Amino acid sequence: MEQFDVAIIGGGSAGLSALKKLSDLNKSAILIEAGNGIGTKNVSGGILYSKNDSQGKIYNVEDVFGSDFSANAPVERLIKRYLLHATSKNKIFTIDMTRLHDYKTNFAYSVLLNRLTPWFAELATESAERHGGGIVTGVHVSDIQWIDNKTIVSTNELEEFEVKSIIAADGINSEVAQITSARGKFTPEEVYFGVKVIIKLPEKIIEERFHLDSSEGSAHLFAGDVTLNHIGGGFLYTNRETLSLGAVYHYNSLLSNPVTPTQLIDELIKNPLISEYIKDEVTLRNGNDGLSKEDQLKIHLGVSKLLKTYNELRDKYFSSNNTKLVESGKFKNLDEVKSKIDSIKHDLNEKFGIQFVNNYVELEYSAKLIPDGKRCMMKRPYFKNILFIGDAAGRGIFIGPKIEGLNVGIDDAVRASIAISRSIESNNFDSDYLGNYYESLVNESPYTREMNSIDENYLNLFLESVEDIPMGVIDPSLSFGLQFIKNKFLRGICLRLANSFGSRRVLPLIESEKTYVQIPIRLANKLGDTVHSTFVPSIPTLADRIANLQYDDDSESHIIVNNKKSEFMRKLILLCPTKCYSLEGNDVVLQHEGCVECGSCSIGTIWKHPKGEKGIKYRYG
Amino acid sequence: MKQDLLNVAVIIKLEPDFSEGNVSYNSDGTLNRAETKNILGPHSAVACNAAFYCKVRYGAHVSVGTMGPPIAESALKQAQILSDAEELNLYSDRMFAGADTLATAEVLKNGVEKMFGGNKSDIVFSGHRASDGETGQTGPQTAWKLGYTFLGNVIDFEIDLDRKAVVAKRMISLQGMDTIIEEIESPLPVFITIDPSYKSNFNTVSQRLTANNFGKEARKHSESSGQYLKVYDGKKLELDPRMVGLPGSPTIVYKVEKIPRAKANRKAEIVDPSNPDNLAQVTEKITEISRG
Structure with missing residues (x-):
């Protein structure tokens, strides 16, 4: 049986960072990716941050992939403006949040993962090959067993092999977590659900329309009536020659008021500000x-x-x-x-x-679950000799307009690599030695602190961003709250109280329909400018969107429904982004062809990723 | 890994790219070859994959050859990316023009014999057929001219280096019969036409990593594909002008006919769904059929 020191499972940005870092620490590692090539299963909202923090070290993308990252990486645009648009029909009120975006930020780029991760893979492979490691794609890990002190990895495609340690970087629907029972599946309360379309728009038109210099970009968030009364909002990021337009909502909020994900996207497209943004001659x-x-x-x-x-x-x-x-x-x-x-x-x-x-051109439709770290990060992100990183560990930052995931995964990857490197050197892979050390490293991360507590400086900046808004416009109860925390002394008390309870408990209280829907609508109605659209976008149907995707369907379904009559599964008939579920009599039945592997049905099913090379193949991600 | 134990030849073809947006047609509906983009034929690409497998698993030495105009060099470059070939051979001469499959096989036979510095090849791979020819005769005819054992429709194979033999699986589909997979063993040398369903079976992590390395090397080598290229004309290939091109082609195209539409073996009756009475007829028919 072949033997390796480390197997990294999952070739997304976190897994590839781990391979690069371990190799740079002169350790031999292999990375196993189920997709047909790197990047085909990766989806993100689309901004990669590099951050700094005076209270602790952050391992950034440039620490892993080189200080010349900005010059060499196939990133899209350097985000220079960050705007929040409150919407109500054709009224739009815009708040400039650029200072919040710039807070502790070295740089932030819009990215398309199917362009960026293959570049990560190229650099990681170059380093890994020097130590006998590398990347194997099209292989799906089906089981991990511990026999006679040996860790044996089984796959659908290859002969079994033995490893000393594993890094689980297999995303929010981590099968490694399920195989090992390291954690339960995330509940709808703990995750957000995102759906996105990539829209084609020529480079020069993007720059002219968004008032951008060459290679610079802007990010736009949307809240108000475009949410269709859900907790969350829309986003639009400028890429080099495309736009990423998406909707991200708390999954519980979608379950209590189910709509089809395409409706959420279509509602954004129909908004006059957005339709003017995406307009092209076709x-x-x-x-x-x-x-x-x-x-x-x-x-x-x-x-x-x-x-x-x-x-x-x-x-x-x-x-x-x-x-x-x-x-x-x-x-x-x-x-x-x-x-x-x-x-x-x-x-x-x-x-x-x-x-x-005049119309617009959609290139790709995608969907993804996103971990809300403050609700679901693993307290002990390891199991035996397996370390969980990024989405697989439930680690991501969701605080108001602050949405970060890729950078958190990269920081985790470096910490896991340091811990494993130490274990290789002392040939000790016991969980007390490896896992505990990794946990301590993760707890030192400023990102962990952000998921656990509210940052007063960030809150100050937020208040400054909204201080010009007349309070009379805002809901009286919230207006009182805002007035209250505007007082520095009272704010200090509030924060200490909130942080002693833990932001895990406090922040969800602020995440309400009031903040994401009602107040933005009031702001737009009272203070907003009127925007007119010069055309009616002809929006593709879901069937057209699916037909435009690339798949290699597996004849065998990777999903089995647990209870065909459950209320949850009935809601999936609407909520599945590619309509894989329908009702036959009283039973919810599945047609797995067309599945984009988002995992929105995972909690009600036995959910696995498709076998190697099978399933969705994103071209943009 | 044992090095250069096997000499593996691949014969390929430059073909029109029939994908949408790349094809040009003349006003009479025939293919405008000058305006249509050309690519390495999809069946040739599968043959290159099989040669690449031999390279990764058995350390084979790979040589690719094609008959065609000078632009066929681009197909050889694409073949090198897939197979990491050490030799690229272009058989190009005006005297080859108008060749049918037999005359083409004559050129390819002499071409294959000139590969590996004149040493014998152990396996010759070709595609199952060409996307612009469809007859699937060039492979078998070249095998016959070379005097090699011919294995067609091969979907999988392994080489026994010690015994100098190949064990191959062939997929046999005959009309009206179940598809069967035949496993046969043959001593080398063999000529294999590879089935489009063939997929290289690298089944350990190490094999996959080795394949990746060779793949990367192949891409690097193909950037300077010119230095691997040898161009042969009829003289260099020592061909008899009577055996190649139009004179060497016994095939005469008498007439080109459109493929007649196959006769439907099912009877269909159109029923107007807006009239409920007609639907009763449908139910009646179904009941009748289900009763047998």
Whole structure:
């Protein structure tokens, strides 16, 4: 049987950081990823932070992947503005939260994980290969057993192998956690549910529309009527040549008032501010119903090639390196490129009846559960010789407009690597030695402190961000509270009290429909500007969105429903983002094809990831 | 790992890319080859994967060859990315133009014999068929000309290096019969046409890591694919002009006909669903059929 010192299970940003760090500590490690290639199963909201804290060390992405991270990594845009928009129909009131965003922040980039994690993998592999390690993709870990002091890992695809320690980086629906019973499944009370679409928009148009310099970006949060009365909100992040538009809601709030996840996204798209943000000129094909099938096919194929040329040239023209078109010698100057685009456009219209209209282009639909660390982080993030990191350990920061996960996972990964490196050197993998040490390292992390207590300076900045808002507009009860904590002395008492109770108990009290829905609506109605949309976006149906995704469906289902009649499963008929559940008689039945593996049904099912290479293959993430 | 115990040849083909947006048609509906993008044929790609497996598992020496115009070099480069080949061979000459499968096989046979510095190849892989030809004859004809044992429809194989033999699984599908998987053993050398369902079976962590390393090397090598390339014309291949190109092609295309639509073996009757009386007819029919 093959033997390895460390197996990292899961090739997301946390797992890859662990592989890189362990290798840089001169230890040999292998990483096992179920997806068909790195990045195909990774989804995030889309901002990666690098942070600092005067009270403790934070291990950042640049500590793991090099100080030249900003220059070399395939990140999208450096986030320079952070705005919160309160919405009520076509009224929008915007609060600038950039100072909150900048608080303890070295930098923050919008990212698309299927671009970023393969880059992480390349660097991690380079280091790992020096010590006989590396990455194995398309392999699904099915079991872990301890036999005669040996830790044996079984997979669906490979022969069993032995390891001395494991890092579980297999995400919020960690199967390692279930196999070992290291923790129970997260309850709807402990998690948020996110759904996202990637929208195509040419680079130069993004910069002009969002008033951004090249490579700079902005982040926009939305609360108010767009939430459809749920606790949470929408977000829109500018990427290089796409936008990430998503909705994130407390899962309990969705269960008490179920709607389809597409409704949550569609509600955002229909908001006039957002529809103006995402607007682009798109082509509209005419039907050729009167023609023979052969002629229709000929036109279809002819148009396809011309359309492809048109779109490619237009994207290049609107990109930051559009001068390459001229440098290549194909065009004399950019004006000539523009006339070429116009001439193809004319041909498409005249010869094939293609129309050019205002609409928007969706590239990918995705969904994910997100751990609310203050509610669900593992107190003891280990089991025997297994260390849990990132989402798998339930670690993520959710405090008002502060949503951080990727950076927390990277910090955990370094701490786990340090602990395992120490164990390898002393050849001691006992949980008392390895696990306890890892726990102490995690407890030293400023992120753990953030999940446990409220930071007074952050609260001050929040109050400063909203201090110009006339209190009379806000709900009287909350207005009283805000006035109360505006007094520094009283605020100090409140915070000490709150922190002695633990933010785990106190913060959820503030997370209410009042704060996420009613107050934003009042703000927008009373103080907001009116925004008009110049077009009605034609929103794809769920079937279209699913058809646009790439899958390798497994003939065998990776999910088994526990109780086909349970109330929870009935709610999944609406809440499953790809409508995998339906009602047959009194039973909720599953059709697993089309599943995006978000785990929203996990608590009511026996839930596993699909076998290696099977299931969803995200192209953006 | 034992090094260079096996010489593995792959013959490939440059084919039109039939994916949407890449195909151009003439006004009469025929393929406009000059305007259509060309790629390594999908079946050739599977053959390259099989050669790569031999490289990772048995330390094979891989050589890829193709007959085609100079632009076929791009297919060889793509084949190198998949197979990490040490040799790329382009058989290109105007005298090869108009070749049918037999004349092509003549060129490929001489090409394969020139691989590995004239040493014999142990296995020759080819795709099952070409996406623009579909006859699937070039492989078997080349095998016949080389005098190698021919194994078609191979979905899996292992090599016994000590006994110099191959154990292969072949998927046999005959109309009206169940698909069977036949396991056969043959001494080397063999000519294998690989089935499109073939998938390399690397079943330990170490094999996967080795495959990754070779894959990375392959990508690196392909960046300077020119230095691995040898171009042969008819003279260099010592070919008889009567056996290649149009003169060497006994096939005469008499006429091209559209494929006739297969006769439906099910009877269909269209019923207007808005009229409830018609639905009663449907129920009646179903009852009738279910009674047998």
